[in-house]
Amino acid sequence: MTSLPAVSAARFRDGMASLAAGISIVTTNGPAGHAGFTASGICSVTDQPPTLLVCMNRGVSSYPEFIGNGHLAVNVLAAGQHDLSNRFADKDLSRTERFASTHWQPMANGCLRLTDSLVSFGCRVSLTQDVGTHCVFYCVVEEIIRNEAPRDALVWFARRYHSTTIG
Secondary structure: OOOOOOOOHHHHHHHHOOOOEEOEEEEEOOOOOOEEEEEOOEEEEEEOOEEEEEEEEOOOOOHHHHHHHOEEEEEEOEOOOHHHHHHHHOOOOOHHHHHOOOOEEEOOOOOEEEOOOOEEEEEEEEEEEEEOOEEEEEEEEEEEEEOOOOOOEEEEEOOEEEEOOOO
């Protein structure tokens, strides 16, 4: 069998632009401090026990807090929350600026949940694994708070924001 040439990072990113992904704000709080970041690399792993996978670039300034605390909250964003997504992705903003002017409440694990997200998952990190530039967090879901009002979700596709359509 002949080996194929390696896929470049740029070509991989171009290919991934064709994969729609939900957008979430992931937060942590605990002895290592509180922090948050925007994520599109989140998916379910299993429902026995309920487990999510969260991917985080290890170069993000809040990486030490997420490793140190061992708990996090995944807040799935609704359509129209792209400004919030941009705020948590902005490397030039302080943590105070990121969390300002938005309504937050602590979950049972102490991590902050966005009160107007579609759903928030309170999680305990059960395993981490480094892969390339990222850390993969395997997170056991310990609490779920859903907003029951039907709303469209915020998604990232073709390098820009879109919203889903309900109905």
